Amino acid sequence: MNTLxxxxxxxxxxxxxxxxxxxxxxxxxxxxxDTFNRSGFPSLKDEEWKYLDLSVLKNTPFNHQAPAxxxxxxxxxxxxxxxxxxxxxxxxxxxxxxPELSSQNRDSGFSIExxxxxxxxxWLGKLAKADEPFIALNTAFHHGGLLxxxxxxxxxxxxxxxxxxxxSRHEAVAAYPRNLVVAEKNSKVQLIATYHSLxxxxxxxxxxxxxxxxxxxxxxxxxxxxxxxxxxxxxYVYAQQKRDSVFDISTVTIGGKMxxxxxxxxxxxxxxxxxxNGLTVGGKNQTVDNHTLVDHASPHCESFQLYKNIxxxxxxxxxxxxxxxxxxxxxTNAFQSSKNVLLSDxxxxxxxxxxxxxxxxxxxxxxxxxxxxxEEALFYFRSRxxxxxxxxxxxxxxxxxxxxxxxxxxALKADLxxxxxxxxxxxxxxxx
Amino acid sequence: MSEDLKIIxxxxxxxxxxxxxxxxxxxxxxxxxxxxxxxxxxxxxxEPQWMLDFRLKAFNQWKKMEEPTWAHVNYPEIDFQDIIxxxxxxxxxxxxxLDELDPEVKATFxxxxxxLEEQKRLSGVAVDAVIDSVSVKTTFRDExxxxxxxFCSFSEAVRxxxxxxxxxxxxVVPYTDNYYAALNSAVFSDGSFCYIPKxxxxxxxxxxxxxxxxxxxGQFERTLIIADEGAYASYLEGCTAPQRDExxxxxxxxxxxxxxxxxxxxSTVQNWYPGDKNGKGGIxxxxxxxxxxxxERAKISWTQVxxxxxxxxxxxxVILKGDYSVGEFYSVAVTNNMQQADTGTKMIxxxxxxxxxxxxxxxxxxxxxxxYRGLVRIGKKALNARxxxxxxxxxxxxxxxxxxxxxxxxxxPTAKVEHEATTSKVGEDQIFYCNQRGISTxxxxxxxxxxxxxxxxxxLPMEFAVxxxxxxxxxxxxxxx
Numbered sequence: 001m002n003t004l005x006x007x008x009x010x011x012x013x014x015x016x017x018x019x020x021x022x023x024x025x026x027x028x029x030x031x032x033x034d035t036f037n038r039s040g041f042p043s044l045k046d047e048e049w050k051y052l053d054l055s056v057l058k059n060t061p062f063n064h065q066a067p068a069x070x071x072x073x074x075x076x077x078x079x080x081x082x083x084x085x086x087x088x089x090x091x092x093x094x095x096x097x098x099p100e101l102s103s104q105n106r107d108s109g110f111s112i113e114x115x116x117x118x119x120x121x122x123w124l125g126k127l128a129k130a131d132e133p134f135i136a137l138n139t140a141f142h143h144g145g146l147l148x149x150x151x152x153x154x155x156x157x158x159x160x161x162x163x164x165x166x167x168s169r170h171e172a173v174a175a176y177p178r179n180l181v182v183a184e185k186n187s188k189v190q191l192i193a194t195y196h197s198l199x200x201x202x203x204x205x206x207x208x209x210x211x212x213x214x215x216x217x218x219x220x221x222x223x224x225x226x227x228x229x230x231x232x233x234x235x236y237v238y239a240q241q242k243r244d245s246v247f248d249i250s251t252v253t254i255g256g257k258m259x260x261x262x263x264x265x266x267x268x269x270x271x272x273x274x275x276x277n278g279l280t281v282g283g284k285n286q287t288v289d290n291h292t293l294v295d296h297a298s299p300h301c302e303s304f305q306l307y308k309n310i311x312x313x314x315x316x317x318x319x320x321x322x323x324x325x326x327x328x329x330x331x332t333n334a335f336q337s338s339k340n341v342l343l344s345d346x347x348x349x350x351x352x353x354x355x356x357x358x359x360x361x362x363x364x365x366x367x368x369x370x371x372x373x374x375e376e377a378l379f380y381f382r383s384r385x386x387x388x389x390x391x392x393x394x395x396x397x398x399x400x401x402x403x404x405x406x407x408x409x410x411a412l413k414a415d416l417x418x419x420x421x422x423x424x425x426x427x428x429x430x431x432x
Numbered sequence: 433m434s435e436d437l438k439i440i441x442x443x444x445x446x447x448x449x450x451x452x453x454x455x456x457x458x459x460x461x462x463x464x465x466x467x468x469x470x471x472x473x474x475x476x477x478x479e480p481q482w483m484l485d486f487r488l489k490a491f492n493q494w495k496k497m498e499e500p501t502w503a504h505v506n507y508p509e510i511d512f513q514d515i516i517x518x519x520x521x522x523x524x525x526x527x528x529x530l531d532e533l534d535p536e537v538k539a540t541f542x543x544x545x546x547x548l549e550e551q552k553r554l555s556g557v558a559v560d561a562v563i564d565s566v567s568v569k570t571t572f573r574d575e576x577x578x579x580x581x582x583f584c585s586f587s588e589a590v591r592x593x594x595x596x597x598x599x600x601x602x603x604v605v606p607y608t609d610n611y612y613a614a615l616n617s618a619v620f621s622d623g624s625f626c627y628i629p630k631x632x633x634x635x636x637x638x639x640x641x642x643x644x645x646x647x648x649x650g651q652f653e654r655t656l657i658i659a660d661e662g663a664y665a666s667y668l669e670g671c672t673a674p675q676r677d678e679x680x681x682x683x684x685x686x687x688x689x690x691x692x693x694x695x696x697x698x699s700t701v702q703n704w705y706p707g708d709k710n711g712k713g714g715i716x717x718x719x720x721x722x723x724x725x726x727x728e729r730a731k732i733s734w735t736q737v738x739x740x741x742x743x744x745x746x747x748x749x750v751i752l753k754g755d756y757s758v759g760e761f762y763s764v765a766v767t768n769n770m771q772q773a774d775t776g777t778k779m780i781x782x783x784x785x786x787x788x789x790x791x792x793x794x795x796x797x798x799x800x801x802x803x804y805r806g807l808v809r810i811g812k813k814a815l816n817a818r819x820x821x822x823x824x825x826x827x828x829x830x831x832x833x834x835x836x837x838x839x840x841x842x843x844x845p846t847a848k849v850e851h852e853a854t855t856s857k858v859g860e861d862q863i864f865y866c867n868q869r870g871i872s873t874x875x876x877x878x879x880x881x882x883x884x885x886x887x888x889x890x891x892l893p894m895e896f897a898v899x900x901x902x903x904x905x906x907x908x909x910x911x912x913x
Contacts, residue, residue, distance in 0.1 A: 342845035
């Protein structure tokens with residue numbers, strides 16, 4: 001019972017604006033830190049944070065206002081450019097946009113601007129409300145984020161790659177990337193976000209990205225999380241979809257000590273479609289927690305969720321997905337599937353697929369399975385001279401392939417397959 | 433379509449058919465809850481000291497606990513000091529035959545259609561009739577006694593078989609378990625006790641008829657069923673209650689202890705007063721039901737048909753401790769008007785090669801909310817555990833809600849856990865198909881809903897299956913011919 005109050009006093013100790021002069025702070029930031037200091041970090045008793053142990057995060061004294069470290073050179077980041085040769089790379093270090101490392105040649109279909117600009121204020125924080133503790137922290141501390149604005153009737157031909165680094169080589173840094181994507185009417189864009197960490201110390205990446213998908217717009221957002229074993233990540237993605245729009249998101253989590261993803265998709269007008277795909281390949285002491293909420297607020301919308309976990313060693317997988325169908329959202333089709341494979345005795349999977357439905361003329365279903373790979377399939381391989389390790393890897397590859405296939409970028413796909421092979425400890429070269 | 437709406441309106445608009453009040457003199461305790469009330473209850477029942485100690489311990493625990501709020505239900509705060517915790521029909525000598533039964537009690541049963549005589553003669557069901565907390569009459573006891581089966585009221589068991597009660601009471605649902613279990617442990621008035629000795633197969637369905645009677649009386653039943661090695665019992669529990677305007681709290685505890693090779697089947701038909709169309713009145717049904725498969729190859733099966741109560745908050749669970757043990761849960765939950773149900777099960781797999789099956793069918797109409805909430809936990813040592821869950825929801829109106837909140841916790845790679853859930857309405861094409869063949873829309877809805885529940889009804893014993901279908905017919909009044 002006392003831990004809650006302790007946490008609050010702890011946060012009051014650790015989390016403040018330090019020596020920044022109060023008049024430089026916007027009212028939003030002040031309000032957000034107050035909100036956070038009132039609520040403190042969530043605990044295991046919070047239904048939304050059940051199963052996820054945040055003690056490492058709570059007990060690490062992070063620097064919340066780390067400057068962007070520009071000691072990276074273009075050649076340092078070359079190997080992280082996985083979105084293909086013609087992709088537009090936007091580099092963020094500790095959440096701060098670094099123009100000198102980013103691509104200069106840009107498609108004319110979109111523009112970038114600071115997320116703190118006046119234009120951005122039309123959208124910023126409209127979806128991600130600061131009453132969630134981690135969003136409150138992000139709202140209080142983010143700086144250097146971008147508004148990516150795709151003009152109406154434009155198709156951005158090049159993939160936009162948001163390359164995120166958390167630089168915790170000299171101290172434990174809490175980075176607060178905050179980006180905003182606005183896709184106007186009839187536009188089309190593909191974005192890729194990859195998260196990496198440079199660590200000697202524990203790092204925290206607390207990222208918030210808001211998407212506004214306009215009428216008949218198409219947005220694909222693929223996320224690769226490949227931080228190292230000292231990295232903690234809390235990632236929020238919000239999307240608001242207008243009439244007949246499509247929003248597809250695929251999240252592939254390979255690295256990181258603890259990763260928590262929160263997806264909130266609101267289908268606010270008729271005819272919207274959302275695809276949410278997730279793949280986690282976890283080992284060692286990794287914990288990966290995927291939370292989704294698809295809010296069907298209008299009729300004739302569709303959503304599809306596919307989440308897969310492959311868990312080895314002491315890995316802990318969590319899936320908590322919710323389909324919420326409001327009373328007006330008749331003719332909704334919403335599906336959700338969570339499939340999980342446990343490879344070791346110590347791996348744990350907790351799944352909580354939920355339906356909350358207030359409209360009658362709907363088709364909604366969800367399914368969840370947890371088990372191990374098919375013995376007979378394994379036997380089939382082995383009887384044909386394929387060793388156990390490779391046979392397992394192939395089966396896992398087939399299992400994971402379902403999600404990787406959904407990504408529409410060949411370079412990223414190839415990169416993910418390479419990572420997958422590495423993680424499954426096999427020499428086989430996978431291809432789609 | 434307007435035809436459909438009309439039917440749904442009729443379906444959801446039907447009144448509670450079983451509401452009536454019988455005037456039996458009740459011996460009631462004053463309102464409120466404190467140690468004195470607990471002593472009063474204990475003294476009233478001539479309980480030994482250890483029983484009173486148990487109650488007081490539970491009461492002290494309860495005072496420390498907080499009312500749970502996680503369920504998907506809304507209700508005004510309960511004033512636990514505004515409840516009468518004990519009410520018994522005045523003792524009128526021990527009865528020698530059914531003829532001596534209070535004529536009003538008898539009439540009550542007759543209205544419910546469970547004439548004791550008829551049941552005794554025709555169906556061979558031993559009925560332990562509970563009216564407002566005290567067992568009035570137990571039939572067929574002699575016949576059961578010949579086999580060594582003990583089937584009596586809980587208070588009798590406390591007096592006559594203290595060693596069994598002491599050993600098993602609280603072993604499956606400890607008084608520390610949850611808020612309402614603690615409350616029940618402190619103030620339980622009576623209930624049923626059943627012990628099936630080693631290797632005995634109980635020749636008849638055991639049954640208790642619950643009635644909530646005096647206004648403002650909380651009903652705190654406590655049932656304990658013990659099946660010794662290789663024993664088998666099928667237990668029926670059915671409920672109807674008279675119409676009342678004031679919310680009544682019901683916090684029962686049911687414990688089942690199954691030893692090696694034992695099998696217990698527990699079936700419930702619950703039709704307490706659900707409140708009127710505006711959500712006024714109705715029973716709050718906050719129940720803790722749990723079975724423990726303690727030995728190898730033990731099996732516990734819960735079947736429930738829930739049509740009543742303003743609020744249902746109930747999760748019959750099975751702890752699969754013994755290797756190869758089996759747990760089953762079959763449920764039909766119907767909510768209508770302003771009813772709220774948050775029900776489901778917990779299957780805790782501990783032993784090796786354990787398996788569990790969950791089939792839950794929710795039907796919501798009116799402005800009701802119907803939630804399935806279930807937990808499947810596969811422990812680290814539960815090798816080759818197997819679970820299959822299926823939760824379907826059917827929506828009969830556009831103002832009701834159907835929700836599914838499953839929790840799946842798996843810590844063993846050899847386990848196979850599957851969960852499926854769907855939500856839909858009665859298909860227009862299905863109704864059209866029936867219409868085409870000369871079946872009216874009314875009948876079609878009844879047919880489809882009955883078919884939808886068939887999987888669960890099939891699990892019910894014969895006597896109950898009939899009653900369950902009748903209840904469904906009443907709940908779906910106007911659509912079933």
